Structure formats: structure tokens, C-alpha cells
Amino acid sequence: MGPKTAQRLALHILKRPEAEVEALAQALIEAKKKIGLCQICFHLSAEPVCSICRDRNRDEMIICVVSDSRDVIALEKTREYRGKYHVLGGVFSPMEGIGPEQLNIQPLVKRVSQQQLKEVILAISPTVEGETTTFYVGQLLKPFTKVTQIAFGLPMGGDLEYADEVTLARALEGRRELE
Numbered sequence: 001m002g003p004k005t006a007q008r009l010a011l012h013i014l015k016r017p018e019a020e021v022e023a024l025a026q027a028l029i030e031a032k033k034k035i036g037l038c039q040i041c042f043h044l045s046a047e048p049v050c051s052i053c054r055d056r057n058r059d060e061m062i063i064c065v066v067s068d069s070r071d072v073i074a075l076e077k078t079r080e081y082r083g084k085y086h087v088l089g090g091v092f093s094p095m096e097g098i099g100p101e102q103l104n105i106q107p108l109v110k111r112v113s114q115q116q117l118k119e120v121i122l123a124i125s126p127t128v129e130g131e132t133t134t135f136y137v138g139q140l141l142k143p144f145t146k147v148t149q150i151a152f153g154l155p156m157g158g159d160l161e162y163a164d165e166v167t168l169a170r171a172l173e174g175r176r177e178l179e
């Protein structure tokens with residue numbers, strides 16, 4: 001949530017009756033208790049396996065790798081992608097002590113090595129950390145399947161989460177094989 005959204009929310013809450021705010025707080029606590037991570041793809045989920053992983057109408061042969069659950073939500077909004085996902089839970093950040101061990105990379109390698117996939121799409125924001133993560137993950141997955149990287153119509157440093165739906169759909173469409 002950005003500062004503007006937070007401010008709008010705070011102003012909205014101030015104007016509402018106490019009982020309503022209490023109900024909202026209760027609902028948030030309940031939501032926090034219920035929401036966990038999908039055992040397969042690590043997307044936010046109230047169930048052990050998320051609705052995307054359970055959806056039999058989606059293409060099981062393609063996995064799109066993102067850094068964050070917010071990216072799954074952004075990509076779902078484009079309605080262009082019908083495969084599955086894998087959420088890494090961040091990108092490499094030596095400053096914050098985040099390396100391969102801290103991300104959901106091993107489960108991804110396991111997932112990819114145990115299936116006959118058509119393609120793995122790496123859809124990680126093109127920041128310096130994002131590019132490093134893409135390169136690392138790509139090299140690990142290449143022995144098992146075709147690995148592509150989405151083409152951003154964004155300047156270097158652009159964030160996937162903030163890209164509009166058209167830009168994201170185009171980035172997905174224009175993906176190219178990772179070198």
C-alpha cells in the first residue's frame with residue numbers, strides 16, 4: 001500500500017462509526033489468520049493449495065516465475081496468461097541478506113525438474129537485483145526446459161507491479177528465450 005492509499009484509508013476510517021471500524025478490524029484479523037502460502041506455488045492462499053494451482057483449465061505446462069504475490073495479481077488482471085505461477089518471495093539483495101537460500105528457488109527447481117514443461121517464463125522486474133535473480137534462476141532451470149524472459153517496454157528499474165495491463169500483456173507477448 002502506498003502512502004496516498006494509506007492516507008485515504010485513514011481518512012475514510014476516521015469518518016466511519018466505531019462499530020463498523022471494529023468489524024473491519026475483526027475481518028482483517030480473521031484474514032491474517034487464514035491466509036498462508038500455497039504449498040505448490042507460494043502465492044497467497046487461504047487454502048493449502050491456491051485456486052490457480054487447483055484450476056484444471058489452466059496450462060500446467062507453463063510456469064511464470066515472479067518475485068511477489070502482487071505480481072501474480074497484476075498478471076492475472078491482464079487476462080492474457082493461462083499457465084501456472086511460482087512466487088519467489090523476493091529478489092536477491094545482498095544488503096538485506098537475501099540470497100538463493102531465502103527465496104523459494106529450491107522448490108522451483110524441484111518443480112521444474114520433476115515435470116515435462118513447455119516453458120518457464122521469468123517475469124521479474126528489471127531492476128539490478130531483479131536481473132541478477134533472473135539470470136541465476138534462468139541458469140538453474142535451463143537444463144530442464146525452455147526458459148524465457150518477459151520483454152519490458154519499461155525503462156530499466158521499472159517495477160512490474162506498477163506496469164499497466166496493456167504494458168504487461170505486451171511484455172508477456174514479447175518474451176524471448178533467455179541466453
Ligand SMILES: [Zn+2]
Binds near residue numbers: 042050
Ligand atoms: Zn498455488
